[in-house]
Amino acid sequence: MQGIMGDGYITSPGIASLLYDHPCFGTSSGKPRQGVDLQRSDVHDAVSHLLSLLDADPDKIGIIGFSYSAAHAVKAASLDRRIKAVVSINSVIRGSRLLGLMISDRTSADALIWEDSERRRTGGGEIGYLPIYKTVGTPENIAFSPTDEVAEYYLEMQRAEIADGGEWRNGDAIQSLLNIREYNIVEGMKVLTPENLLIIVDKDSVRRGEDWKAFEATGEGGEIVGEFVTIEGGHFDSLTEGRGLEKVN
Structure with a gap:
């Protein structure tokens, strides 16, 4: 804003x-x-x-x-x-429509969500993240919003946050995706x-x-x-x- x-x-x-x-x-x-x-x-x-x-x-x-x-x-x-x-x-x-538009591979996205949920339930592993935009090495079709427009916007946001002393990473916590969907x-x-x-x-x-x-x-x-x-x-x-x-x- x-x-x-x-x-x-x-x-x-x-x-x-x-x-x-x-x-x-x-x-x-x-x-x-x-x-x-x-x-x-x-x-x-x-x-x-x-x-x-x-x-x-x-x-x-x-x-x-x-x-x-x-x-x-x-x-x-x-x-x-x-x-x-x-x-x-x-x-x-x-939210369900948003995720459907942004993450074209629903099967792979769901697998990430439930694997992350099970890992946290059993107390093992770190918090899982889904990339917001695609970068080199990002799996095909696995990004919250895999478009050039999104990448441009969030790269600028990342620069601004770091300049202001904050932090920003290319990722949303996977555990939040179910709440977004509903x-x-x-x-x-x-x-x-x-x-x-x-x-x-x-x-x-x-x-x-x-x-x-x-x-x-x-x-x-x-x-x-x-x-x-x-x-x-x-x-x-x-x-x-x-x-x-x-x-x-």
């Missing part, structure tokens, strides 16, 4: 922004490193921290998320009425309670139609002022200067 935070959208006068690394990522503590299972609960902790600050207005707490974190934003807001507004950028809608934010959208909702989606995703269906599901939890915006390009362009970041801002 560095581009959005640094370009004035959320740092304008009168807006206090809390930017943090999820547990197990970057400069935050926690194990397994780059395991995503604690991220959603940590959103509620972040809201509690904001509300502990003297200058925070409890009636104007908003949350912004990109990709998997956008799904966390929706899920958290559907449970936590302290959250009054949500900005969702290129959200994951269904993720589905549509039910959360149905009971969403924030007063304001902004969904930003890249046009590559719009063609699949899931984001619009999720947006249409909102409102059962109460009256919502919603807006659905599309931008040109692919998944990461909304955070890339000169591609889509300017429209997001």
Whole structure:
């Protein structure tokens, strides 16, 4: 989210922004490193921290998320009425579909998941990781997102994290993949309670139609002022200067 935070959208006068690394990522503590299972609960902790600050207005707490974190934003807001507004950028809608798109070899991926689960159950071996992007030596079709676009984006992220004193590796903890697979934010959208909702989606995703269906599901939890915006390009362009970041801002 560095581009959005640094370009004035959320740092304008009168807006206090809390930017943090999820547990197990970057400069935050926690194990397994780059395991995503604690991220959603940590959103509620972040809201509690904001509300502990003297200058925070409890009636104007908003949350912004990109990709998997956008799904966390929706899920958290559907449970936590302290959250009054949500900005969702290129959200994951269904984790099962995401993994199906990203990991073409389901049989091999499942074998990795259950082998890792059994190894941890019996107390032997280190935490297993699935490469996020393919590199030399990565087995064919075994990477969380084996595309050049993903490799370019995460290599830049790795450089930024290391420069800031954090850490980043090319891998997601395998034990997190089952939780990702069962993720589905549509039910959360149905009971969403924030007063304001902004969904930003890249046009590559719009063609699949899931984001619009999720947006249409909102409102059962109460009256919502919603807006659905599309931008040109692919998944990461909304955070890339000169591609889509300017429209997001």
